[in-house]
Amino acid sequence: MNPIAFAVPVFFVLILLELWVAHSRGVSVYRLKDSLTSINVGIMSEFSKAIGGLISVIMYTLISDRFGAYTWDVSNPMTWIFAFLLYDFCYYWVHRTGHEINILWASHVVHHSSEEFNLSTALRQSSTGFLFRWIFYIPLALLGIPVKVFVVVGLIDFVYQYWVHTQLIGKLGWLEYVVVTPSNHRVHHGQNDYCIDKNYGGVFSFWDRMFGTYAEERDDEKPVYGIRKPIQSWNPLWANLHQFAHIGRQVKSAENWRHRLMYIFAKPSWTPEKEDATEVFEKNRFNRFDTHATAGLIRFAFVGTIMGAALLMVYFYLQSRMPQPLRIAYCVVMVFAIAAIGWRMTQARQKSELRSSEGHGHA
Amino acid sequence: MLNSLALTDALLCLVAVWLASRSALSVGYRMAFTLLAIPALLGFLRFSGIYPLETWHPLFTLISASAALPMLAICVLSPESMVATRRQFAIIFLGGAMLLGLLIGGLGKLRIYDQALALLSMLLILISTIKSGNHVRSMGAILMLTGSVMFVLKVSVPPWLMPGDFLHLAMAFGLLLVAPNNLKTLKESSTPEPA
Numbered sequence: 001m002n003p004i005a006f007a008v009p010v011f012f013v014l015i016l017l018e019l020w021v022a023h024s025r026g027v028s029v030y031r032l033k034d035s036l037t038s039i040n041v042g043i044m045s046e047f048s049k050a051i052g053g054l055i056s057v058i059m060y061t062l063i064s065d066r067f068g069a070y071t072w073d074v075s076n077p078m079t080w081i082f083a084f085l086l087y088d089f090c091y092y093w094v095h096r097t098g099h100e101i102n103i104l105w106a107s108h109v110v111h112h113s114s115e116e117f118n119l120s121t122a123l124r125q126s127s128t129g130f131l132f133r134w135i136f137y138i139p140l141a142l143l144g145i146p147v148k149v150f151v152v153v154g155l156i157d158f159v160y161q162y163w164v165h166t167q168l169i170g171k172l173g174w175l176e177y178v179v180v181t182p183s184n185h186r187v188h189h190g191q192n193d194y195c196i197d198k199n200y201g202g203v204f205s206f207w208d209r210m211f212g213t214y215a216e217e218r219d220d221e222k223p224v225y226g227i228r229k230p231i232q233s234w235n236p237l238w239a240n241l242h243q244f245a246h247i248g249r250q251v252k253s254a255e256n257w258r259h260r261l262m263y264i265f266a267k268p269s270w271t272p273e274k275e276d277a278t279e280v281f282e283k284n285r286f287n288r289f290d291t292h293a294t295a296g297l298i299r300f301a302f303v304g305t306i307m308g309a310a311l312l313m314v315y316f317y318l319q320s321r322m323p324q325p326l327r328i329a330y331c332v333v334m335v336f337a338i339a340a341i342g343w344r345m346t347q348a349r350q351k352s353e354l355r356s357s358e359g360h361g362h363a
Numbered sequence: 364m365l366n367s368l369a370l371t372d373a374l375l376c377l378v379a380v381w382l383a384s385r386s387a388l389s390v391g392y393r394m395a396f397t398l399l400a401i402p403a404l405l406g407f408l409r410f411s412g413i414y415p416l417e418t419w420h421p422l423f424t425l426i427s428a429s430a431a432l433p434m435l436a437i438c439v440l441s442p443e444s445m446v447a448t449r450r451q452f453a454i455i456f457l458g459g460a461m462l463l464g465l466l467i468g469g470l471g472k473l474r475i476y477d478q479a480l481a482l483l484s485m486l487l488i489l490i491s492t493i494k495s496g497n498h499v500r501s502m503g504a505i506l507m508l509t510g511s512v513m514f515v516l517k518v519s520v521p522p523w524l525m526p527g528d529f530l531h532l533a534m535a536f537g538l539l540l541v542a543p544n545n546l547k548t549l550k551e552s553s554t555p556e557p558a
Contacts, residue, residue, distance in 0.1 A: 062470055063465070063469075063470065066418070066469065066470065067418045067419070067422050067469065068418065069416045069418055069419050100451075101451075101455070135458075135462060138462075138465070142419070142422075258445070261445070261452075262445075265451075265452065265455050266451070
């Protein structure tokens with residue numbers, strides 16, 4: 001069974017715990033629509049990985065079997081420690097290029113699209129990342145690190161990153177120098193000027209200090225979460241695809257091939273006029289995205305999301321017994337069903353906007 | 364005792380490292396030379412018996428042929444291009460070319476891919492340098508091409524030189540000649556040809 005299946009219930013329990021702690025402290029760190037979207041993005045990511053995610057393990061195994069230079073003793077703890085360190089180092093570069101190369105940002109941006117920061121944000125994972133990520137782990141395969149070790153250290157790295165998505169834990173003293181902490185990661189999710197392109201580490205934060213991308217959380221300027229070009233949607237499918245669509249439009253309208261390539265491979269802030277067109281962030285001008293969904297619609301989205309999570313667990317449980325075409329069909333149907341929930345929630349806003357503009361027209 | 368392959372690989376490695384360390388060269392050149400130095404170093408370690416990594420030497424040779432030589436060709440053909448002058452694009456180009464080399468030449472076992480790319484790159488360097496009238500660099504390209512052809516034809520001078528030696532020597536001297544070797548050449552290579 002997929003090991004993520006065991007983690008999912010723990011993730012939900014921790015979300016409930018965070019909600020309770022926040023409530024008892026009298027702070028609000030959750031918005032239902034945002035959290036439902038985060039969970040739906042997470043569910044969609046797992047279904048898309050179920051279809052295409054094996055790519056990474058297959059490629060890793062092929063390269064490791066053919067070109068792996070060394071034989072590693074799996075019973076030696078040093079093998080695991082070394083593999084974990086190297087995995088996290090490669091993760092740093094996966095993550096950094098995910099922010100600094102536009103086509104890779106298109107895949108990763110979904111994780112940053114939430115304007116809240118809580119444990120549900122950690123579930124907002126990309127549905128297209130599996131296409132690129134394995135490339136960055138080729139060094140482990142070339143060293144011959146066994147695929148079992150690769151998968152396990154990858155899971156540990158992934159699960160570790162869950163707990164750092166919270167506003168309820170402050171700075172952690174000397175730990176800030178060694179590992180990624182909630183404070184460190186809040187900066188990464190901020191859109192304030194000092195937060196842009198900072199703190200890429202997965203488990204260890206010393207990579208950031210080594211490569212000059214570390215920034216400490218400021219007490220005088222708390223991070224404002226989200227992205228500079230907000231997606232203005234609760235639709236998980238659009239959250240995954242909007243930047244690809246944006247790049248497509250940019251490439252289509254580009255004047256020459258140089259610009260086309262720049263739109264794909266340069267930093268997301270590149271424009272033909274300016275190498276880095278990032279504007280100064282004005283906190284006062286930032287408005288969180290919201291919609292005016294009815295109570296009925298919220299209930300529908302809530303129940304739909306819970307059902308989506310339940311059907312994901314059912315999938316994890318049954319997948320080994322399902323024929324391949326049925327697995328693919330199951331995943332495709334689920335991806336669209338989950339997208340429909342987000343689409344319906346977003347559409348509510350459009351309707352309300354329409355009504356309000358009609359109202360103004362009548363006035 | 365060091366055999367001839369180890370010695371010629373060491374020479375090629377030293378030449379490539381020296382060229383890669385020249386700060387006057389553009390980032391594209393320097394990265395191409397660095398990538399060429401890696402299989403040479405692995406070859407030296409392998410053939411000398413100091414630290415043989417049997418799978419890595421052929422792998423990095425094919426990766427180098429499918430990425431470093433095309434990169435070198437781009438630097439000679441279009442020294443002002445983004446790939447030749449900007450680190451981010453040089454890395455992206457090399458990363459993409461290395462990945463294709465690994466997938467097609469390595470996993471797909473289609474060795475014609477990297478061999479054809481290497482030959483095509485050398486031919487392009489030759490044509491470009493002939494057109495620009497830079498005879499020294501043309502000689503370098505001819506030398507590299509000759510070494511590659513001799514390697515493919517398995518020419519050897521037993522017991523002193525094996526087919527790989529001709530390739531290593533031709534590449535070492537060829538790279539020395541093809542690289543912009545003085546400021547005048549550097550300036551020429553970065554200035555568009557007059558109509």
